[in-house]
Amino acid sequence: TERALGLCLSGCRGLSQLAELPDTHQLLRQTCRDFADRELNPIAAKLDKEHVYPAKQIQELGAMGVMAIEVPEELGGAGMDYLAYSLAMEEISRGCASTGVVVSVNNSLYIGPVLKFGSEEQKREWITPFTTGEKVGCFALSEPGNGSDAGAASTTARQDGDEWVLNGTKAWITNSWDASATVVFATTDKSLKHKGISAFLVPMPHPGLSLGKKEDKLGIKASSTANIILEDCRVPLGNMLGPRGAGFKIAMQTLDSGRIGIAAQALGIAQASLDCAADYAHKRTAFGSPIGKLQAIQFKLADMAVAVESARLLTWKASLLRDAKKPFTKEAAMAKLAASEAATYCSHQAIQVLGGMGYVADMPAERHYRDARITEIYEGTSEIQRLVIAGQLLKEYQS
């Protein structure tokens, strides 16, 4: 509260935080970095190769409070802010991008909407057990027929006595095979289009809910991605999250925050790529000197560093605005767009700097390249981000 108040009282303080993080946040960042260096980095290649969910590491992160950063302490969380979340997400993802997405989905997409729209009882039931790392949640919005077009959801919910009955298929659900609950978006009245969508909480496993095969993805292989199939899946009426018909709004607001998490994940991947390339530039010699002496390499490293740092500042700004309870939709979209493009750019260039070594699994560059790619797609494609930014921008110019 002291922090948020300070930020509200003077916007200048928020800006100075971009130059120098508060002590607590520096310590948090260092702690997460140490964890990533010691616990995630050494196993990331194995997790990627064997498609193994990092259950032990997620539990350890849970014990640290990283699985529920924004959740108040009385509900079992760390009681910190979104700036802290961005810092933690970047450091974790720098060690292992798959672990990063598991952390992000739990924090922003699953706990996020329950924290914002849930009743006190729902928060205790659906948040507290998901703060320790023992259980993780997921977010079921996309369907085989619609990703970007979220308003066209065709999963239905009909009331039958004191239960909701859900039918439909959700696609591309991160954490699905490892989750103990999901937030599902379904429509109670298709004629109302996006205004007919509501959000529901469904435990996993549950009768009427089954999982499709695990997708064999290009990257973030240690996190599970699959369809969630609902066939007369019944939940009590009390499992509706937020008001009826508010589902689309809940989804969009949730994704606004989720974008900051994914931006931070992309930053971690971008930074890891830069680290890899810069280290190699010191060690690899060609034409009699380390390749870091060659301007071609220097220009690449400089461009990579600028891409990462500018995306990082955008991410921090979006976080600070959100923490100050100011509008942050445009900034979050800018952050996600910039960071994801920085991740793909940096990982691409890192392979180039490494040459042949960048193409083989002996070095992490190829894994960063594969992990980076999804950041331009999920939680709002780069194209959608551009629409969001333009929409906000044009509104500003209207008056």
Place this chain on the structure above:
Amino acid sequence: MSGRVLVGVKRVIDYAVKIRVKPDNSSVVTDGVKHSMNPFCEIAVEEAVKLKEKKLIKEVVAVSCGPQQAQETIRTALAMGADRGIHVEVTGKDYETLGPLQVSKIMAALAKKEDAQLVILGKQAIDDDCNQTGQMTAALLDWPQGTFASEVSFDGDKIKVVREIDGGLETIKIKTPAVVTADLRLNTPRYATLPNIMKAKKKKIANVKPADLGVDLTSRLEVVRVDEPPQRQAGVKVETVDDLVGKLKEAGTV
């Protein structure tokens, strides 16, 4: 017994950093280099916090000697569970020549001032590898010492320490108040939890000057020169075992 434990924590160059010697061979480069808590000090803090969690002691006080940045190291200890910190301000030339003799004088003075029941230190720092501060502190206080501890437990009014020695493990019992130094296998230090990082912000760090403790920081040592280790030379291949023995005798190693 006060139930108070003093833990010394030293800010050192991070273990993963590649050390470089300054061009004038006076010391190593520290500017802009990543620093963190000495790994053996982390183990010491962890042990103290565990003793507090087992309710065997009441308060953990983290102490660090150095410039302003030493407070970061103390804050890390607070985030791990220490209750409060003491920053003994040492700067400039005094800091450059700060060594085990000076630190042990400071620790001894603080141990008396704080009425400590136990002083836990890392067995050595990874920058100077002196392995002296714990021993000197105990001597100055005329307290028993349990060094290279791989296990510490309370046994009535005594402390049982299992020590790692060349021949294996030695178990001793020492009376409190005492000094213990932590070895690698004593425990695995915890990562600070986020709630504890937040709580650490509210914990107090007191500022103290060595003069306030009556400690003279004058060093009796002068560092003449610092050099990098010699580059590893190529080996020599031999044809037979006799040749090998011959070469070893030539080199004076056999």
